[in-house]
Amino acid sequence: MAIIHLIRSPIQTETMMNTHSTADALVLYGQLFTSRLLLGTARYPSLHVLEASIQAARPAMVTVALRRQLAMQGNADIGFLRALNRQDAVLLPNTAGCHSVNEAVTTAKMAREVFETDWIKLELIGDDYTLQPDPVGLIEASEILMRDGFKVLPYCTEDLVVAGRLIDVGCEALMPxxxxxxxxxxxxNPYGLRLLRERLKDIPLIVDAGLGIPSHACQVMEWGFEAVLLNTAVSQAAQPEVMAQAFASAIHAGREAYLAGPMPERDSAYPSTPVVGMPFWHHRNDHPLPENSAVPPPSEGL
Known part of the structure; x- marks a missing residue:
């Protein structure tokens, strides 16, 4: 198998990471990324469409599966890696398709040699139908890889207890x-995901898998999640590069809304126009206002 080693100068990497601004950087394992979108590289119609999508999204990282590379024939793997290299893509290898701790750890170590990086998106599947992660094996594999010097981003569910165990073994970011x-x-499960965000205030959380449209990504960013990883939602869109740009805009908008601080939600209407100084207050006495209503009762003598 022919493998191209992607060699990037510090200037190239810095350029990729500073596509927007460093004022509100995503920090993972002490490294700064200005984009809050991570992009998968599977199932695109062509390498040209993949490159166009990366260029449109300008992601912090792109994921790549070692198993995909091993399955490629001839020069296909060379073309794929060259396409990523042309985009100065910062690689995040993953262990997609692994079903045991030993398989995941071995794949991660091979990926480190092939792609020359300590970053790893750890996937360890426990159920073939839902592709739900194996929580027990995921914790064990994370512990092994953390001890071996990897920067582990474990793909997990919104389970709060499992998340706590992953943090206990050293993981500095999670991908629910x-x-x-x-x-x-x-x-x-909005409740479970928001609870996870509320309880793990100091841990970067990257929502990974299951999103379909940009409003999904905007919503989780508004809740305070640090980033979003996408693949199928972009690669299987009718126009992947356009969808990649739409997601990038939605993620940016959601982050800005979170930082801006949304108004509090209320149960009753609240007039946007001040009522001070109005000569009359139209309110029927036979319909009393609810307690804590935003609308003031009529003044005495009116």
């Missing part, structure tokens, strides 16, 4: 799913 991989359903 929004829904099963490739479904495009959006967030299937």
């Amino acid at each position: 799913w929004g829904a099963p991989i490739g479904t495009g359903k959006g967030i299937i």
Whole structure:
């Protein structure tokens, strides 16, 4: 198998990471990324469309599976890696398709040699139908890889206890799913995901899998999640490069909204126009206002 080693100068990497601004950088394992979108590289119609999508999204990282490279024939793997190299893409190898701790750890170590990086997106599948991660094996594999010097980004569910165990073994960021991989359903458990965000205030959380449209990504960014990883939602769109740009804009908008601080939600209407100085207040006495209503009762003597 022919493998191209992607050699990037510090200037190239810095350029990739500073596509927007460093004022609000994503920090993972002490490294700064200005983009909050991570992009998968599977199932695109062509290498040209993949490159156009990366160029449109300007992601912090792109994921690549070692198993895909091993399965490629002839010069296909060379063309794929050259395409990523042309985009100065910062690689995030993953262990997609692994079903045991030993398999995941071995794949991660091979990926480190092939792609020359300590970053790894750790996937360890426990159920073939939902592709749900194996929580027990995921914790064990994470511990092994963390001891071996990897920067582990574990793909997990929104389970709060499992998340805590992953942090206990050293993981500095987590990748909880929004829904099963490739479904495009959006967030299937908003309560669980928001609770995870609320409880793990100091841990970067990247929503990975199950998102289908840009509003899904905007929503989780508004909740305070640090980033979003996409693949199928972009690669299987009718126009992947256009969808990549749409997601990038939605993620930026959601982050800006979170930082801006949304108004509090209320149960009753609240007039946007001040009522001070109005000569009359039209309010029927036979319909009393609810307690804590935003609308003031009529003044005495009116």
